Amino acid sequence: MRIKWFSLVRITGLILVLTYHFFQTKFTGGFIGVDVFFTFSGFLITALMVDEFIKTNEFKLLDFYRRRFYRIVPPLFISVLVVLPLTYFVDHDFVTGIGKQIAAALSFTTNYFEIATSGSYENKFIPHLFVHTWSLAVEMHFYIIWGIIAFIVAKVSRHYRTDELSGVALFRSILFVVSGILAIGSCLAMAIGAMGLKDFSPVYFSSVTHSFPFFIGCMLGIVTGIKNHIPTYKRITAAVNQPIATGIMVISFLALISLGYWMKFDSIVTYQGGMVVASLLAGAMIYGARLLHDHTPNINEPRWATFLADVSYSVYLYHWPLYVIFSHMMSNTLAAIVTTIVAIILSAISYYILEPVIAGKSAQFLGHTWTWRQLQWPVLAVAAALTINLGVVVKHAPTVSLLEESLWVGGIYQDIDKLTATHDAILAAAKPRDKQNKEIPAGVSIIGDSVTLGTRAYLGANVPDSSIDAEGDRTMNLAYQVMMNQQQSHTLRQYVVICIGTNSLDDYAVQTMKLVNDLAPGHKLIFMTPYNQHATASWNSTKSAVLERQLAEKYKFITVADWDKAAAQHPEIFQGTDGVHFAGRHAGDVLYADVMNQGLKEAKDKPAK
Incomplete structure (x- = not known):
């Protein structure tokens, strides 16, 4: 029936x-x-x-x-x-x-x-x-x-x-x-x-x-x-x-x-x-x-x-x-x-x-x-x-994807660098206060998510004098915590590159402004805009990129490294991927580093905060 x-x-x-x-x-x-x-x-x-x-x-x-x-x-x-x-x-x-x-x-x-x-x-x-x-x-x-x-x-x-x-x-x-x-x-x-x-x-x-x-x-x-x-x-x-x-x-x-x-x-x-x-x-x-x-x-x-x-x-x-x-x-x-x-x-x-x-x-x-x-x-x-x-x-069938392999390798480098950074921070803190170096270190501090982690090895070798802290699923509020920890330990370098936004939450604007406002004077801030091949104008990641471009026009110490724009012009590096990560492909590594270096080059001619 x-x-x-x-x-x-x-x-x-x-x-x-x-x-x-x-x-x-x-x-x-x-x-x-x-x-x-x-x-x-x-x-x-x-x-x-x-x-x-x-x-x-x-x-x-x-x-x-x-x-x-x-x-x-x-x-x-x-x-x-x-x-x-x-x-x-x-x-x-x-x-x-x-x-x-x-x-x-x-x-x-x-x-x-x-x-x-x-x-x-x-x-x-x-x-x-x-x-x-x-x-x-x-x-x-x-x-x-x-x-x-x-x-x-x-x-x-x-x-x-x-x-x-x-x-x-x-x-x-x-x-x-x-x-x-x-x-x-x-x-x-x-x-x-x-x-x-x-x-x-x-x-x-x-x-x-x-x-x-x-x-x-x-x-x-x-x-x-x-x-x-x-x-x-x-x-x-x-x-x-x-x-x-x-x-x-x-x-x-x-x-x-x-x-x-x-x-x-x-x-x-x-x-x-x-x-x-x-x-x-x-x-x-x-x-x-x-x-x-x-x-x-x-x-x-x-x-x-x-x-x-x-x-x-x-x-x-x-x-x-x-x-x-x-x-x-x-x-x-x-x-x-x-x-x-x-x-x-x-x-x-x-x-x-x-x-x-x-x-x-x-x-x-x-x-x-x-x-x-x-x-x-x-x-x-x-x-x-x-x-x-x-x-x-x-x-x-592969047992590990290219993306997983690149993230795994990036994670190993990340752990090694964290041990080194922790060692240096302990030594610096052990010095008498009058002998501690309070000056802003030269170089580039890169704070990123899984996209950055996946290309970490190439990025470290091709962005001069850089330190990288990247982690999967990282959102802007977590990036803020990393930046503030480095700032308080005097390890945050002069150029601060924020490669966050793919995992943007609804409070992306509040967290981004918090990061901008609490960055100490003397630094130059570079936003690497997020890219998602499937994103539309209503996605938080797209809105985050728009906000970052607006901030670069409003504040002289902020520069945009427009990964969103550059990546969209090279869809071939995302062929067969999730549209966000380029799965350890060399062409993606090269393009990502080039966009970041171009942003750093533009930031040199701008004043610090």
Whole structure:
């Protein structure tokens, strides 16, 4: 039995996820689309469990697992095999460690693999092609555990039913209580676990902390069911009408879209109630759809909605790796369009032809009937070729990307220089006050982020008389602390180069002005403007560059080394990268040093503060 309008719930989840991945800086909370899917899965699976128990007076665990296997595993295997040939069109760095990623995806452990490797959708370097399969891992863990619980509860309900309490009522009651306890426990685990975190990926990816949407859906599924309902639901259905049911759906949809714009991945509020609200709204939308189904017996669901709902799972599987690849071959908007079209085509082939045939059924698609006998040899031949390709890609995949290697080498040099600087500072502090040198040291102090760290070795050799302090994910407030520490220890040199801004936070203007105002007299300040190939005018990094140019016009002691402008004129050095780092490429090292030296040259003719 297919419930009309449930397709709109699935499509809502898909829209949220796609817009988040395609336009992450504008639709910052679209990740709640996963919570919509989770809630719907919990609802549907549990409602079907109740229907099965009512019909057969038992719950067949192995049949449940078999159905889940054929729905989840074949599309996943197919998507992995199909995507890998496309990696030949982008830089080899994108398949770094791909074997481990594939192993994690196919074993449904991606969520814990990403926690262990500090992975995230918001990874600022080379994103994992299969990071999105973390949700499949959480979902599979839910199915395994919830299936066992339902099996045990079914046994108990048959054994302990009474004249006053039927086995069905007992089955529903126990499942409802258990799902409520698990939902509350998971919510609390996320809220408590998020305390004190700067990176929330561990609580976002964990099956323990992110399983509550499933159990919220379970509770709803127990109440409404698919074919069988409790008396309360029947009374509510009789009390409402079509406009009210439609209103529930529309209001829930608009609220979810609003959360998609408002919520942020790096906000504690998201993990201490935000995603719970999203799951409850998803539940409300599901409930509205269920009511609307009962009140629209003579209205058919649009075929486009049914189609998109059918392929939504496979679209989810394909969209992320396709987008990662296409976004490094074309503009972001075009990549989003191409990704969506290709993902839908591949998903339709998978859902309507390959998956039924693999499961031993005949497939109906575009007016034709397809059977395993017809498709056997073409499917096996293509599968063999793709499997061989998988082995080749995995075998030749680098274990460390060029970017990671350059950051690792830069970090070693950084640690050595810090030890030297600490040694010198201790010796200087040990001298009597009257013999301590209070003069500003000559030379260049470079304070940067991961871009600077990646080219540190080349920069140190090609920017004369320079000291470099660079660190990944450094923001302007952290750069300010480094500058003030050097200033107080009298190690801050005459020329101060600030290479920060790619990781600009909302307070970038305040922090930048704080740095400008608290720089001691006698120094010359050079801002190296940040560059991000994917940035638009609304990004903080772009606004930071604009502010730095304005400051150079206002203050004579400030100079701009316009990396943003120079890098934009040389897109070839970012080909196949994340659009921020040039992955240890010599041409990028040379250009970066040239821009900085040009800024220092211009600063020589300007007065100090």
